[in-house]
Amino acid sequence: MLARFLTRLIDGQAAWARPFGDFNHRWLLALFGPIRPVKDFLNGTWLGHPVHAAVTDVPIGLFTGVILLDLLNERAAADAVLVLGILAMVAAAVIGLADYTDTDGTARLRATVHGTLMVVTLLVYLLSLALRVGNPVDRTAPVIVSLLAYGLITAGAYVGGDVVYALGNMVSRHAFRGAGAKWxxxxxxxxxxxxxxxxxxxxxxxxxxxxxxxxxxxxxxxxxxxxxxxxxxxxxxxxxxxxxxxxxxxxxxxxxxxxxxxxxxxxxxxxxxxxxxxxxxxxxxxxx
Ligand code: FES
Structure with missing residues (x-):
């Protein structure tokens, strides 16, 4: 099964991801400690649902649109949607930091790999945007860089999904508990x-x-x-x-x-x- 290989690959990043995740945990606690209501808001306490999981669909949808618009050679539209995708990705990342703060053990390790992949993705998208400045005649390079970033965001989304679906992070611990009306x-x-x-x-x-x-x-x-x-x-x-x-x-x-x-x-x-x-x-x- 492919997932077993991917899980070994993700967890094989422990040598750098564990200490990096622990470092991030410390500064995130220091950051959010004095502004707990803000963190609650980002977590989704007001909504009764994790916000990060919902918001991450926005940049992925926009970046999918960039691919289609690039294929159609709709240059101005592709570039505008790329900017929106980058802004949405930054918003999703800030919201995700609130959930990341409370991860432990393997969930923190995999969330660190997820977050790192997403930051690299963001940088690659910014490179694509920079290559589009001035609307060059040959857009092969920025389009290829965008496609590379889309592959990275897909990998990052896989790891993020693993943190939720395989490890149950931000999943209700009572999801499968029956109501039971009997005394x-x-x-x-x-x-x-x-x-x-x-x-x-x-x-x-x-x-x-x-x-x-x-x-x-x-x-x-x-x-x-x-x-x-x-x-x-x-x-x-x-x-x-x-x-x-x-x-x-x-x-x-x-x-x-x-x-x-x-x-x-x-x-x-x-x-x-x-x-x-x-x-x-x-x-x-x-x-x-
Ligand atoms: S607040 Fe996280 S386990 Fe209770």
Whole structure:
């Protein structure tokens, strides 16, 4: 299978991609740390969907148009669309940096290869644009350079897609979790009456792990695995009626699991909790 070869090729870049990715991680954290709402906006917290994945289609579509217009020898139109494609590519790159900031391990390695390929692609497109300046009679060179860049952007898009489809980066960790309207017994590490106030406590509900938080007479329950990248919410902290993930700081409202802060872009599964006659607890997933 071709994908196995390509995966080995991508991961074979670890010697430079790992240290380069770690370096990028540090400056991106320093950059976005003081402007977290901006990063949330770029991640897509406001949309409930990753923005980068949608925006990347724009430059690819425009660059496809450049090929067609070059073939038709529509010079002015090809050059104008090339400029738009370059601008769209810069926008997609800036948005992608927000997602890249929170990658770890193999996802960071492959995202580094993806980002590097895209920067090289951008430079090659800029070269094509420079070669078009003055509308030379013979446009063979800029057209060939554009085609080369299109090959590079295709390779870069493949690696970027791999980060999502093969590694699940920015994919909801609860994509395949069923709703399940049945009440099930909650397994707690202590009697329900001793559930501590305002402290995340891990519990089991069938095959799922939950995090329970008692606030006065109400017991809130969310799935324990963070929707962003699977962080353990039972190790999180309570802030303004939300639970904050210890890994990248996403916040989910205790009462309904709604996303309050990124980098997650999806809500967290929430559960209704009720007391049983024997002094235990039962829970079932809330409908969204
Ligand atoms: S795993 Fe990233 S914020 Fe929870």
């Amino acid at each position: 099930l017994p909650v397994e707690l590490p202590m009697p329900a009456s001793e559930l501590p106030e305002g402290t995340p406590t891990k519990a089991k509900l069938g095959v799922n792990n939950l995090v329970l938080v008692r606030m006065g007479t109400t017991i809130h329950a969310l799935h324990e695995q963070c929707a962003h990248a699977g962080g353990p919410l039972s190790a999180g902290t309570i802030v303004d009626g939300c639970i904050q993930c210890p890994w990248h700081g996403s916040r989910f409202r205790l009462e309904n699991g709604y996303l309050a802060r990124g980098p997650a872009v999806y809500d967290q599964p929430a559960y209704e909790v009720r007391a049983t006659e024997k002094g235990g607890l039962e829970a079932r997933r809330r409908s969204t």
